[in-house]
Amino acid sequence: MTVNPAHSALWPAPHASGAVDATVHVPGSKSVTNRALVLAALASEPGWLRRPLRSRDTLLMAGALRAMGVQIEETVSSSSSVAGGPDGTGEAWRVLPTGLHGPATVDVGNAGTVMRFLPPVAALADGPIRFDGDPRSYERPLHGVIDALRQLGARIDDDGRGALPLTVHGGGALDGGPVSIDASSSSQFVSALLLSGPRYNQGVEVRHTGASLPSLPHIRMTVDMLRAVGAQVDTPESGGEPNVWRVTPGALLGRDLTIEPDLSNAQPFLAAALVTGGKVLIPDWPERTTQPGDRLREIFTEMGGSCELTEFGLVFTGSGAVHGIDVDLSDVGELTPGIAAVAALADSPSTLRGVAHLRLHETDRLAALTKEINELGGDVTETADGLHIRPRPLHGGVFHTYEDHRMATAGAIIGLAVEGVRIENVATTAKTLPDFPELWTGMLGQ
CATH class of the missing domain: 3.65.10.10 (Enolpyruvate transferase domain)
Structure with missing residues (x-):
């Protein structure tokens, strides 16, 4: 089997110089x-x-x-x-x-x-x-x-x-x-x-x-x-x-x-507004949906943002502060990596519960998140069914993805606030979110 060079390459996660203000067209679910x-x-x-x-x-x-x-x-x-x-x-x-x-x-x-x-x-x-x-x-x-x-x-x-x-x-x-x-x-x-x-x-x-x-x-x-x-x-x-x-x-x-936009794949872009105190518009966000990603409106609002569903789509605005959260994610486990990344940048601890099944996903997501955030200076511990995250000052380093698309986007979120984060195999995002690096740098105007 030939190895795509992008798989072993390290992608310098863009660092946000200020508040994001962007419209991001998220591909279908x-x-x-x-x-x-x-x-x-x-x-x-x-x-x-x-x-x-x-x-x-x-x-x-x-x-x-x-x-x-x-x-x-x-x-x-x-x-x-x-x-x-x-x-x-x-x-x-x-x-x-x-x-x-x-x-x-x-x-x-x-x-x-x-x-x-x-x-x-x-x-x-x-x-x-x-x-x-x-x-x-x-x-x-x-x-x-x-x-x-x-x-x-x-x-x-x-x-x-x-x-x-x-x-x-x-x-x-x-x-x-x-x-x-x-x-x-x-x-x-x-x-x-x-x-x-x-x-x-x-x-x-x-x-x-x-x-x-x-x-x-x-x-x-x-x-x-x-x-x-x-x-x-x-x-x-x-x-x-x-x-x-x-x-x-x-x-x-x-x-x-x-097909509706993939609301779970909107997560890193909403997180960018939250982490940078900026604003992101996701066009065509449905008024009614069975997609688990719709819960991001509630979760990220509790973590410090605000949202409005308009005729153009969902407008999500960060307040400049990111708060910790205690939340049961059993129904929306796929959102855990992105929430963990935001929680690592918060002003208070977080507990993410109900996601023991993530150990059987694309990788053991609980072990992977713990290892990668901690190697950047974080303080994450695994629990029986989730993670406990105590925010600490983070530093740059390599963020490994384990062939897992949501690990890659989690690393990108951290990179917004932490200089020098390099993501291994960002190409794995093509599993569900084609052209993620281009969408990400486009959001930042880079």
Whole structure:
């Protein structure tokens, strides 16, 4: 395997000379794009995705579906309906669900959505589908999906690992029905089964049997998107049993969907306003959304900023002071690295709770944040389910990213206030946020 020179290069994180004042067009949501791709591939008619995110994770998802026989046509239009940025142009993907078949090989990279959402799809294919990926993907939990599919009648070869690599021997259909799983290590186990559930002969009933579920907003996102394409879904919130989700079998509609901006990827830019006492506008911030990143409005306001949702988007303004926070992030764990970076620059201690599951993400995010912030002079300790952060004067140094996009953006946040921070492999941000270095320096006017 050839190594991209950018992976080993050190990126000098730009230092802010004053308050930022910028408009940042954040690309589309990865979580919405990849769910929309799966639903469009399983639909009974063609559909459109407008302003989709083009990043490593979404291109892996599109490539995987193409490998299984789905046609995805990419177009660029100057129509305002697909406008993707200030230049008035944008991209649209037309998805033609032309049948699922093998043999095929799927590269999941290190994308949780691809490695978990697509084995249930592959069970519907006619022929074997092999799944492989980056070395880290072998360490990420997949047993919930594998065990559930076996309960539902699928044949899977994984040599007993409960992890990648594996082969799903698709039989062209799957009976489906009730299944019990422990999804406490990843809510994606639930979403994966729900997304394909309408295509199973009996639908699917997913019962979570473990400890508390992390990232519930992502399951709500899955449910909302299923309902939007015509699926009938019963949930605990709609009067069903606790920890049980039911999807009725039925055809899915093709949709013309415009993808929302990725609110979690807006985090570093909002943090920049908070840390520098400046102002950032994120255009097209939705009034209503199931994206976990929407909680940034509440969290960063408590940490010293203020926000206003206007006709142009979200305007976030820093006050010049950054306060510590005691917060349960169990529903929004992906926001932890950025919040930890801001907390390391605050005027009082912070405790981030409810995120033990982050030890199983792209890297062990709790250990990585502790090590990297402390090596810059910080005082971070791991707890059983999170981090305790005592602000200390920080100094420059190398901030390692562990092939984790959110570690890279966390380092960039610290670099705004601390001179001499150099980020290893900033290119890893392409996983979900293409062109991050350019967006970052553009925000700073550099």
